[in-house]
Amino acid sequence: MHLLSRLPLLFAQVSPEDIQREFVRLQRNFQFLSYGFAVAWIILTVYVLMMVGRERRLKREISSLKAMLEERQKK
Amino acid sequence: MRDKILYGMGVVAILLLARDIYMIANFPPEAAQGAIFKIIFFHVPAAWTAMVAAGSALVCSILFLVKKDFKYDAIAVASTEVGLAFLAVNLVTGSIWGHVIWGIWWTWDVRLTSALVCWLLYAGYLMLRHAIEEPTQRATFAAVFSIFAFLDVPIVYFSIRLFRTQHPGPVFLSSNGSFPPDWGMVLLWNWVALLMLGIVITLVRLGHEETQREIDYVRRMAHAL
Numbered sequence: 688m689h690l691l692s693r694l695p696l697l698f699a700q701v702s703p704e705d706i707q708r709e710f711v712r713l714q715r716n717f718q719f720l721s722y723g724f725a726v727a728w729i730i731l732t733v734y735v736l737m738m739v740g741r742e743r744r745l746k747r748e749i750s751s752l753k754a755m756l757e758e759r760q761k762k
Numbered sequence: 763m764r765d766k767i768l769y770g771m772g773v774v775a776i777l778l779l780a781r782d783i784y785m786i787a788n789f790p791p792e793a794a795q796g797a798i799f800k801i802i803f804f805h806v807p808a809a810w811t812a813m814v815a816a817g818s819a820l821v822c823s824i825l826f827l828v829k830k831d832f833k834y835d836a837i838a839v840a841s842t843e844v845g846l847a848f849l850a851v852n853l854v855t856g857s858i859w860g861h862v863i864w865g866i867w868w869t870w871d872v873r874l875t876s877a878l879v880c881w882l883l884y885a886g887y888l889m890l891r892h893a894i895e896e897p898t899q900r901a902t903f904a905a906v907f908s909i910f911a912f913l914d915v916p917i918v919y920f921s922i923r924l925f926r927t928q929h930p931g932p933v934f935l936s937s938n939g940s941f942p943p944d945w946g947m948v949l950l951w952n953w954v955a956l957l958m959l960g961i962v963i964t965l966v967r968l969g970h971e972e973t974q975r976e977i978d979y980v981r982r983m984a985h986a987l
Contacts, residue, residue, distance in 0.1 A: 713796060719798055719858055720797050727808065731959075742966075748977055749977050752981060
């Protein structure tokens with residue numbers, strides 16, 4: 688039987704409070720699911736951003752060291 | 763060439779993840795748990811990716827102790843760091859699921875506690891590396907510590923099979939599992955995508971280790987002059 692044709696039966700068995708409670712439960716479920724996905728991506732994004740920062744620092748460090756070395760060799 | 767492969771893998775991983783997220787969003791909510799059940803599509807693949815990273819760190823640590831080649835030490839530290847990020851994703855998503863289903867953020871059952879201990883052990887590995895200056899000593903101590911830390915990984919994996927835990931029992935690779943095959947395929951593809959993402963991040967991190975070694979070499983040259 689199609690779900691829509693069952694609706695009158697369902698409404699006869701459950702009270703508006705039950706529907707409201709179920710609605711709140713579903714909403715809470717989706718809310719925490721979105722928190723879970725968001726946190727997962729935030730952790731990975733923060734880690735990748737930290738790596739980008741580290742790469743920049745390393746490049747800066749190596750270029751300044753190489754410049755210093757060249758200067759010392761010239762002397 | 764290596765950069766092109768990295769970018770290619772990264773793009774494929776992101777496309778796969780986008781496809782999986784679209785499919786997961788279209789799955790109906792699970793009968794008993796509702797929509798929060800869908801967190802398993804990231805919770806489990808993140809744990810598997812962390813486990814692969816821990817295995818790779820173990821193999822490379824053993825190889826470093828045998829061959830004394832710093833290449834293996836670099837792979838071990840890169841995969842440990844990436845594994846730690848994925849294990850953090852696993853712990854946090856699990857905690858959010860627990861809050862909705864159990865009504866608590868955390869419980870000290872064997873699976874959860876052993877996973878947290880695993881995270882702390884690998885975090886300790888990274889701290890140990892920061893504490894030792896001399897490269898050979900640092901790599902040797904870290905390799906021994908990594909082998910010791912890996913002892914916790916089988917405990918984490920088998921805890922839900924060997925002990926009665928509040929954490930749900932195994933639903934994959936088990937006769938008691940009731941995961942629908944089409945959902946299982948999406949979960950598997952999501953793992954492939956996360957694993958590819960993990961490999962890309964590990965290779966980028968490996969590049970940092972190589973640059974750091976180059977810096978150490980240039981520093982020694984500068985001191986010698």
